[in-house]
Amino acid sequence: MAKPYVIGIDMGGTNTAFGIVDARGNVIASDSIKTAKHSNIDDYIDELYTEINRIIVAADAEDKINGIGIGAPNANYYTGIIEDGVNLPWPTPIPLADLISKKFGIPCIITNDANAAAIGEMTYGAARGMKDFIMITLGTGVGSGIVINGQMVYGHDGFAGELGHVIMKRNNGRMCGCGRTGCLEAYCSATGVARTAREFLEIRSDESKLRELDIDSITSKDVFDAAMAGDKLAKEIFDYTGTILGEALADFTTFSSPEAFIIFGGLAKSGDLIMKPVREAFDKNVLPIFKGKAKILFSEMKEADAAILGASALGWEVKDA
Amino acid sequence: MAKPYVIGIDMGGTNTAFGIVDARGNVIASDSIKTAKHSNIDDYIDELYTEINRIIVAADAEDKINGIGIGAPNANYYTGIIEDGVNLPWPTPIPLADLISKKFGIPCIITNDANAAAIGEMTYGAARGMKDFIMITLGTGVGSGIVINGQMVYGHDGFAGELGHVIMKRNNGRMCGCGRTGCLEAYCSATGVARTAREFLEIRSDESKLRELDIDSITSKDVFDAAMAGDKLAKEIFDYTGTILGEALADFTTFSSPEAFIIFGGLAKSGDLIMKPVREAFDKNVLPIFKGKAKILFSEMKEADAAILGASALGWEVKDA
Numbered sequence: 001m002a003k004p005y006v007i008g009i010d011m012g013g014t015n016t017a018f019g020i021v022d023a024r025g026n027v028i029a030s031d032s033i034k035t036a037k038h039s040n041i042d043d044y045i046d047e048l049y050t051e052i053n054r055i056i057v058a059a060d061a062e063d064k065i066n067g068i069g070i071g072a073p074n075a076n077y078y079t080g081i082i083e084d085g086v087n088l089p090w091p092t093p094i095p096l097a098d099l100i101s102k103k104f105g106i107p108c109i110i111t112n113d114a115n116a117a118a119i120g121e122m123t124y125g126a127a128r129g130m131k132d133f134i135m136i137t138l139g140t141g142v143g144s145g146i147v148i149n150g151q152m153v154y155g156h157d158g159f160a161g162e163l164g165h166v167i168m169k170r171n172n173g174r175m176c177g178c179g180r181t182g183c184l185e186a187y188c189s190a191t192g193v194a195r196t197a198r199e200f201l202e203i204r205s206d207e208s209k210l211r212e213l214d215i216d217s218i219t220s221k222d223v224f225d226a227a228m229a230g231d232k233l234a235k236e237i238f239d240y241t242g243t244i245l246g247e248a249l250a251d252f253t254t255f256s257s258p259e260a261f262i263i264f265g266g267l268a269k270s271g272d273l274i275m276k277p278v279r280e281a282f283d284k285n286v287l288p289i290f291k292g293k294a295k296i297l298f299s300e301m302k303e304a305d306a307a308i309l310g311a312s313a314l315g316w317e318v319k320d321a
Numbered sequence: 322m323a324k325p326y327v328i329g330i331d332m333g334g335t336n337t338a339f340g341i342v343d344a345r346g347n348v349i350a351s352d353s354i355k356t357a358k359h360s361n362i363d364d365y366i367d368e369l370y371t372e373i374n375r376i377i378v379a380a381d382a383e384d385k386i387n388g389i390g391i392g393a394p395n396a397n398y399y400t401g402i403i404e405d406g407v408n409l410p411w412p413t414p415i416p417l418a419d420l421i422s423k424k425f426g427i428p429c430i431i432t433n434d435a436n437a438a439a440i441g442e443m444t445y446g447a448a449r450g451m452k453d454f455i456m457i458t459l460g461t462g463v464g465s466g467i468v469i470n471g472q473m474v475y476g477h478d479g480f481a482g483e484l485g486h487v488i489m490k491r492n493n494g495r496m497c498g499c500g501r502t503g504c505l506e507a508y509c510s511a512t513g514v515a516r517t518a519r520e521f522l523e524i525r526s527d528e529s530k531l532r533e534l535d536i537d538s539i540t541s542k543d544v545f546d547a548a549m550a551g552d553k554l555a556k557e558i559f560d561y562t563g564t565i566l567g568e569a570l571a572d573f574t575t576f577s578s579p580e581a582f583i584i585f586g587g588l589a590k591s592g593d594l595i596m597k598p599v600r601e602a603f604d605k606n607v608l609p610i611f612k613g614k615a616k617i618l619f620s621e622m623k624e625a626d627a628a629i630l631g632a633s634a635l636g637w638e639v640k641d642a
Contacts, residue, residue, distance in 0.1 A: 074610070084610060132477040146576065148476075153469055155578025156453040157614055162575040165608045170491070170568070178608055247491070254483040255467065255576050257476025287486045287499055289395070289405060293478055 003066040005059075007052060007106070008312025010113065011035060011072035011096075013087030013140075016044075018052055020059055021312040025124045029055040030308060041090040041099070049103050068100055068108040069314025071116025071307055076158035080110055083159075087140075107318035113137070113307060115152055115161060117264055117299075118145025120310025126262050126300040133260045134252060135299075136163065136245075138267035138274075141177070142185040142192075148256050163252060164189070168244055188245045190266050193220035196237050208233035224270050238273040245274070246281025253290045264299035264306065271298075324387040326380075328373060328427070329633025331434065332356060332393035332417075334408030337365075339373055341380055342633040346445045350376040351629060362411040362420070370424050389421055389429040390635025392437025392628055397479035401431055404480075408461075428639035434458070434628060436473055436482060438585055438620075439466025441631025447583050447621040454581045455573060456620075457484065457566075459588035459595075462498070463506040463513075469577050484573060485510070489565055509566045511587050514541035517558050529554035541588060548594050559594040566595070567602025574611045585620035585627065592619075 005028070009018045012035060019030030033051055038044040056062055074084050080097025082088065101108040111119075118135035121127040127135070131150040137143040142164030146153040153160045164185035165178055173182020174195065186192055197210060197218045209226045210218060210233060226234035249261050267274060279296055286294075299306060326349070330339045333356060340351030354372055359365040377383055395405050401418025403409065422429040432440075439456035442448040448456070452471040458464040463485030467474040474481045485506035486499055494503020495516065507513055518531060518539045530547045531539060531554060547555035570582050588595060600617055607615075620627060 130477075132481075148469055148474055149472055151470055153577055155469075156451075156580035157578050157611075159610050160453075160576065160578040162578075162608055162610070165575050166572045167568070167606070168491070170489070180606070180608070247488070251487045252576070254486050255481065255573070256474055257478050257481035257483075259477035285488070285501070287483055287501070289480055289483070290478075 002316065003064050005061050005064050006066050006312045006315025007068040008308040008310070008315065009048070009052075009068065009070040009072075010116065010307030010311055011070055012113070013073065016048065017308055018048070018055075019308040019312065020055060020061055020065075021309060021315075023316075025309055027305060027308060028061075029059045031055055036089050039089060041094060044090075045099050045103050048100075052104075065104075065106050065315075067315035067318030068104060068106050069116070069311040069317075070096065070100065070108065070110040071113040071311040072096060072110055073113060074159075075110040075112050077109065077111040077115070077152075077154045078158035080108070082110075109314040109317055111152070111154075111311075111314060112143070112145075112161075114143030115145040115154075116310035116314070117143075117306050118147055118262075118310065119152060119313045120301060120306040120308075121262050121264070121299060122147055123313050124301065124309050125306065126297045127260065130259050132256060132258045133262060134163070134256065134258045135262045135264055136249070137265040138188060138190070138263065139265040140190055142189050146256060163248070166248060166251070168248055184244070184248050188241055188248070188267070190220040193223055193237060193241050193267065194218050196240055197223050197234075200233060200237055200240075204233065206233055210234060220267060224273065227270075227273050235273065238270060239277045241267075242274045242277025243281040246278040247285050249278065249282050249294075249296065250285035250287070253286055253294055257290060258294055260295040260297050262297050262299050264301075265303065268298050323637065324385050326382050326385050327387050327633045327636025328389040329629040329631070329636065330369070330389065330391040330393075331437065331628030331632055332391055333434070334394065337369065338629055339369070339376075340629040340633065341376060341382055341386075342630060342636075344637075346630055348626060348629060349382075350380045352376055357410050360410060362415060365411075366420050366424050369421075373425075386427050386636075388636035388639030389425060389427050390437070390632040390638075391417065391421065391429065391431040392434040392632040393417060393431055394434060395480075396431040396433050398430065398432040398436070398473075398475045399479035401429070403431075430635040430638055432473070432475075432632075432635060433464070433466075433482070435464030436466040436475075437631035437635070438464075438627050439468055439583075439631065440473060440634045441622060441627040441629075442583050442585070442620060443468055444634050445622065445630050446627060447618045448581065451580050453577060453579045454583060455484070455577065455579045456583045456585055457570075458586040459509060459511070459584065460586040461511055463510050467577065484569070487569060487572070489569055505565070505569050509562055509569070509588070511541040514544055514558060514562050514588065515539050517561055518544050518555075521554060521558055521561075525554065527554055531555060545591050545594065548591075556594065559591060560598045562588075563595045563598025564602040567599040568606050570599065570603050570615075570617065571606035571608070574607055574615055578611060579615055581616040581618050583618050583620055585622075586624065589619050
């Protein structure tokens with residue numbers, strides 16, 4: 001019989017959040033550590049072990065943990081390995097599932113952060129009851145988790161669902177972190193919004209509050225604040241971003257015809273500023289046979305919770321060691 | 322217990338091919354009728370009934386048919402309805418599965434032609450043993466059938482897998498039959514190749530055998546023949562076509578990371594003329610994490626067989642009426 005709790009770990013480049021979750025999806029204890037603090041992966045695992053054990057003991061949950069699930073960048077569900085962890089301070093590949101399960105003596109399953117968020121959304125959020133949906137995470141990058149027939153899509157190698165790297169500008173596109181040009185991520189991430197702001201400010205001459213800021217350190221938050229204060233150029237930056245995202249979602253629909261797209265992450269907080277152009281571009285560009293079908297929704301989960309809960313759900317999938 | 326035979330029907334705009342198939346995938350009898358001959362759907366169903374019964378009787382297979390599977394344009398697996406049959410001579414929607422199962426007294430399941438081809442390829446062709454692959458059919462249009470985790474992807478509404486309508490040219494793209502511009506199908510179908518030929522001949526001034534032909538009636542076959550005879554411009558038309566298809570396959574990989582793409586249909590017969598630029602563009606454009614992984618293969622099936630066999634496989638899925 002399954003033990004009553006699971007551990008969910010959300011491993012990001014800066015912070016690692018973790019929590020103890022019960023079978024009903026309650027986070028009964030949680031905390032976080034700094035990922036980047038440790039230049040050595042073993043030191044990181046040691047601190048994680050110490051801190052997670054601390055909350056396990058405090059919650060009287062010793063010997064009651066069924067499994068550990070981790071959402072981490074570029075984590076491979078099949079192999080348990082982080083094969084190319086661009087934002088992590090350690091050399092790859094990292095056999096993370098093995099390192100964790102050996103240290104804790106508890107079975108561990110990993111997947112990438114966007115997939116973990118999708119699992120969280122399906123189990124506890126806006127995608128409850130949906131068998132076909134696509135989660136789009138708009139953060140520093142653009143991630144995605146695809147669910148078809150109620151199953152997470154991992155692909156033949158464990159790396160499916162990299163929709164942030166679909167090419168949206170085939171000519172003269174922006175450089176992307178992946179080494180190619182024109183990727184969705186280069187436009188629709190928080191970083192992409194800041195880049196669009198810099199581009200607009202350089203190319204155009206109209207008035208904007210954004211001109212009062214140091215152009216090289218403008219963030220998507222600055223653009224959001226300016227747009228909320230009525231700045232026309234800032235609003236157009238969101239229109240530009242949302243239009244590209246809407247065009248992308250229209251293309252994605254031809255693939256799996258999802259019931260909904262769930263938008264998640266920092267940029268999703270921009271609300272109608274981003275959602276209005278997304279929906280308009282989607283309706284304008286989607287193939288007629290799909291018109292009016294797919295919903296475009298915001299995530300219903302708090303960001304931290306979604307990641308921990310989604311990752312923790314993998315802790316129920318583990319088989320006995 | 323299942324009866325020993327199934328019927329597979331491949332319904333195209335011009336011809337409808339059908340066959341009796343046994344559990345090992347042998348087509349034990351087959352024939353075809355003209356789809357477009359009948360201006361009334363009921364007359365078409367009547368002729369199909371007469372002709373299929375003829376081969377059933379000849380094969381001594383009366384009362385031995387487990388089910389009927391049909392591959393037809395825009396056919397919806399879930400509803401059994403052809404909801405928008407652009408190339409068919411009858412008004413849509415057509416409740417095809419119902420019409421057939423009532424007429425024959427045998428349960429019937431339908432799906433679109435590209436999905437049927439994918440099922441055929443998975444059961445009897447180049448995708449045997451694969452759980453994740455994408456079938457691309459290059460015919461008058463560009464169709465696709467997507468298999469993930471060993472399951473056909475139908476999407477929430479039954480219309481998933483319309484990859485021919487992913488936008489490849491976002492600006493100044495060609496008009497597509499779907500009413501939008503820049504679709505993959507407008508470039509990489511047989512019609513697309515002929516359009517590229519006309520475009521190249523108009524815009525360029527270099528020598529080509531194709532200039533001896535009536536420009537308005539050039540076909541992809543003409544371009545193929547010229548290329549095989551060493552015509553440089555004709556070869557460049559295939560390079561142009563294959564490059565766009567390779568770029569598209571690179572994007573599709575980010576979705577489901579398939580083990581292979583299977584290329585099927587008339588244009589696939591162009592062999593290396595199309596495959597070489599496809600592979601080159603794919604390798605050049607695919608996200609680094611997927612480099613060198615997905616195979617790009619030609620279908621191993623005869624076109625007619627694949628469609629009948631693929632459709633017939635649905636005849637094993639039927640439940641007792």
